[in-house]
Amino acid sequence: MPSKVYLARCSKNRPLGENALHAFKNAGLDSIISPGLVALKTHFGEPGNTSYVRYDDIEPTVELLKEKGAQPYFAETSTLYRGRRSNAVDHFHSAAEHGFSYEKTGCPLLFVDGLKGNNHAEVEVGLKHFDRVAIAHDFVLTPSAVIFTHVTGHELAGLGGAIKNLAMGLASRAGKLRQHDSGKPMVNAEACTACGTCAEWCPSDAIDVGKAAFIDNGLCIACGECLTLCPEHAIDFSWSESAASFSEKMAEYALGALKGKLQRSAFLSYVWQVTNNCNCKGQEMDTMCGDLGVLASTDPVAIDQAAAELIADAEGHDVFKKHWPDTNYEAQLVHGEEIGLGTRDYKLIEVNQDA
Ligand code: SF4
Ligand code: SF4
Known part of the structure; x- marks a missing residue:
């Protein structure tokens, strides 16, 4: 049974945030989000980055959630590398500088892995690479989530999509390290x-x-x-088969992050300003394709597969493989399907903003 992936194409006449809301509503995602606590996971962008998804681009969806009785909050974790998001305090200030202040969003910002990224829950998964995965503790306690993903390239993952946003973005520092122990x-x-x-x-x-x-x-x-x-x-x-191993580990972490809330999580992926590396880079970067639209789905594997194919169709080749030839993003999707995270078999449904 294919998963449904909805696409609201970019238009010069419509703000990106309205496109995202349109895709979200057409996909019926508002109906699966519980009233009560809802974690919003995005990526605020390292200071200096110019292509992260702005709050304006997700605000209409967040306002809809509030109208439906949800209590949304932004969930974030500390980065591994040195920068201005490597602890909760620096990250809080960096988020505010990029427009994610409480005054602007009306949503609290919680660092679900604690002050320094070491507060996690060991979530049992019993999979090929991991028996347990280290997921940010307070995300585990949250019954529902909306994952806002800026689709980009990535130096190790090849494609940075919803799976990577879940896997790296919601792992504690220990969890991030465990995923990174291959390749040198x-x-x-x-x-x-x-x-x-x-x-x-x-x-x-x-x-x-x-x-x-x-x-x-x-x-x-x-x-x-x-x-x-x-x-x-x-x-x-020095990748060998470890590029696939890294991707598979991410898929297992993504599944662990969603344990207990896979049916109550929604995904919006912005195929817009698709830069060759992720928003952790505090700089302006080249883009790999034009601005194509926003995808919405309940399936993180299907939405990543759809994003990759949408871009390949538009550009006439696989931009992620071309730019990062030593990576293996397909392994995220293949293993994600094997472990029950979702399916690569999807039906793309284009939604007309004016319909
Ligand atoms: S040139 Fe590259 S490898 Fe050499 S010191 Fe500078 S950053 Fe490091
Ligand atoms: S890959 Fe290794 S050497 Fe390079 S920055 Fe990371 S930890 Fe340091």
């Missing part, structure tokens, strides 16, 4: 100019820079930050 970076000493950027950002102090950068694999947690931040492209990742 390698430095091309001839290309390295010893600028020190990688060492400055490495969250585990695994890099020493002398005449060139040197990475201590024993300390490295394979977060991939150095890979994306090196201005000389002097760092590569």
